[in-house]
Structures are given as C-alpha cells and as structure tokens.
Amino acid sequence: MSLSTEIPGYEFGEAADFSEEAIFYRHLIGVGIERKIRSASEIFNILFGKIISSRRKEEISRGKKEPRIDAVTYYMNVDTTKYKLLKPGNDTFIRDVVLSLLLAGRDTTSSALTWFFWLLSKHPQVMTKIRQEINTNFDPTDLEKLVYLHAALLESMRLYPPVPFNHKSPSKSDVLPSGHRVEVESKIVICIYALGRMRSVWGEDASEFKPERWISENGGLKREPSSKYLVFNAGPRTCLGKHLALLQMKMVAMEIIQKYDFKVVEGQKIEPVPSIILRKKHGLKVTVTKNI
Numbered sequence: 582m583s584l585s586t587e588i589p590g591y592e593f594g595e596a597a598d599f600s601e602e603a604i605f606y607r608h609l610i611g612v613g614i615e616r617k618i619r620s621a622s623e624i625f626n627i628l629f630g631k632i633i634s635s636r637r638k639e640e641i642s643r644g645k646k647e648p649r650i651d652a653v654t655y656y657m658n659v660d661t662t663k664y665k666l667l668k669p670g671n672d673t674f675i676r677d678v679v680l681s682l683l684l685a686g687r688d689t690t691s692s693a694l695t696w697f698f699w700l701l702s703k704h705p706q707v708m709t710k711i712r713q714e715i716n717t718n719f720d721p722t723d724l725e726k727l728v729y730l731h732a733a734l735l736e737s738m739r740l741y742p743p744v745p746f747n748h749k750s751p752s753k754s755d756v757l758p759s760g761h762r763v764e765v766e767s768k769i770v771i772c773i774y775a776l777g778r779m780r781s782v783w784g785e786d787a788s789e790f791k792p793e794r795w796i797s798e799n800g801g802l803k804r805e806p807s808s809k810y811l812v813f814n815a816g817p818r819t820c821l822g823k824h825l826a827l828l829q830m831k832m833v834a835m836e837i838i839q840k841y842d843f844k845v846v847e848g849q850k851i852e853p854v855p856s857i858i859l860r861k862k863h864g865l866k867v868t869v870t871k872n873i
C-alpha cells in the first residue's frame with residue numbers, strides 16, 4: 582500500500598511482499614508457495630525489462646555525455662570482460678542486482694520505522710527526549726549528533742528486528758564453539774527476534790524499550806558486538822546498507838517528529854505477517870497533525 586494517491590499501480594510493492602512471504606515458507610517450513618513466487622517474478626521481469634530497455638535507449642541517445650548516476654546505469658556499464666559469468670548486455674544480472682538492492686532496502690527501513698513510531702506512541706517520555714535533542718542539537722550536516730535518536734532506533738530494532746531470523750547451512754560437517762555438531766547442509770535457523778529479548782544476553786530488563794542502554798557514560802553511543810546485536814547480520818555477509826539505512830531512518834524520523842504530532846489509533850490489531858521481513862500485517866493507523 583502506498584501513502585500517495587498519485588503513485589500509479591503498486592505492482593512492484595505487491596510483488597516484493599509476495600516474494601518475501603514466499604521465501605519465509607521456503608526457509609522455515611521447507612515448502613514452496615511457488616505460485617506466489619512465479620507471479621512475483623513475472624511482475625519483476627516485466628517491470629525491470631521495461632526500465633532496462635528504456636535506459637539502454639536513453640544511454641545510446643546520450644552518446645558521449647556523462648552517464649546518469651544510478652544503480653541501473655552503473656551495472657549496465659560494468660566491464661563484462663572482467664567477469665567469467667557475465668555476458669555483455671546481460672539483463673538478468675542487472676535485474677537481479679538491482680532487485681536485491683531494492684528488496685534489501687525497501688521493507689527493512691519501513692518496517693523498522695513503523696515499529697519505532699508505534700513504540701514511541703507507547704513511550705511518550707522517549708518522544709519528548711528525542712524532540713529535545715532535535716531542538717538543541719540539530720545540525721543538518723551532522724546527524725551523528727542525534728545520539729539519543731540513533732540509540733532509540735537501535736533499541737527499537739533490538740525488539741523488532743526488520744529481518745527477524747536468518748538461516749545458515751554448513752558446507753561441510755563441523756562443530757560449533759558451543760560443542761554442537763552440525764552435519765553438512767543441515768539447517769540452522771537463528772531467531773534474531775528472540776536473541777534481542779534474551780535476558781541472558783541483554784539483562785533482566787531485556788523486554789523493555791530503553792534507548793538509554795545504548796548511551797555510554799560519556800554520553801556517546803555504546804557499541805555492541807554484531808554477534809550480540811545481529812539485526813544487520815555479522816561477519817563477511819553483514820548488511821552493506823547499514824549506515825545508509827540508519828541515516829535514512831534518522832532523516833525520516835527527524836522530519837516527522839519535528840513537523841508533526843501523531844496519535845496511534847486506539848484498538849487496532851498489531852500483528853506481524855509471516856514473512857522474512859517483520860512487517861505489520863495491518864500497517865499502523867495514526868492521525869497526524871501538523872506542528873505550526
């Protein structure tokens with residue numbers, strides 16, 4: 582669903598939601614909801630086919646002028662001779678890379694912000710502190726100064742991680758540091774949602790929303806190892822968009838908090854969709870008034 586009534590047909594969004602739900606069933610239950618995946622990929626193929634072919638025509642008509650700076654153009658201009666598996670004009674490669682970036686960056690940040698604003702509605706004292714910080718420390722060129730807002734976003738994702746679980750399989754049999762033996766290709770599902778709420782990891786107040794736990798004694802941000810805060814994954818396949826995501830979320834949150842007052846509509850059902858992204862099944866209904 583889109584907030585704008587002017588945005589025509591929302592095929593991409595619906596296809597993305599379908600795929601995320603279908604992948605959930607594949608990861609966890611091991612059965613495919615193939616029809617959803619197939620119709621979502623047909624939509625992606627049609628949409629990306631149109632975009633890539635019109636971009637190719639545009640590039641030809643631009644001639645020697647500087648190419649546009651965007652992901653599709655960047656990957657269209659990759660030197661395919663340097664890579665064994667790439668063929669010139671390989672549209673499938675461009676489609677897959679751009680689609681991965683869109684899926685990785687689309688619902689993750691929007692899911693994070695939806696839970697964040699819902700938590701703020703339940704913790705008005707946190708909202709007040711964020712407003713105070715924005716009013717005193719706001720510098721559009723340096724959002725790093727918004728330490729409390731950053732802490733509140735990290736804390737919200739600890740309780741409601743946009744990617745709530747991950748799934749790994751060893752390529753050969755191994756023994757984990759815990760002593761558990763894992764057979765080749767066995768499925769290890771890591772529940773990031775549960776990890777964020779474990780008292781043994783986060784302390785007795787693990788289930789409470791407390792941005793303060795991220796503030797160090799000197800008032801800066803406390804760093805936690807990525808193996809403890811697995812929200813962006815850890816190791817070599819850690820999220821490439823982590824810093825971009827936090828920056829985008831700070832910008833959006835700051836704009837909304839500064840300019841609007843919003844009230845969450847009472848009595849609505851809050852429940853997640855079974856999907857690889859922790860989306861709210863019914864969205865979040867709020868009434869918004871502009872701050873003058």
Ligand code: HEM
Binds near residue numbers: 813
């Ligand atoms: C709050 C926002 C985000 C969260 C919580 C998040 C979380 C994650 C997680 C958990 C993974 C690992 C997935 C796996 O192992 O299967 C991942 C991978 C990735 N993310 Fe993000 N992500 C966010 C935003 C973004 C954004 C905005 C982008 C870029 C536009 C992005 C790009 C990527 C890419 C390219 C990977 C794959 C890295 C690899 O496999 O080498 N992410 N992200």
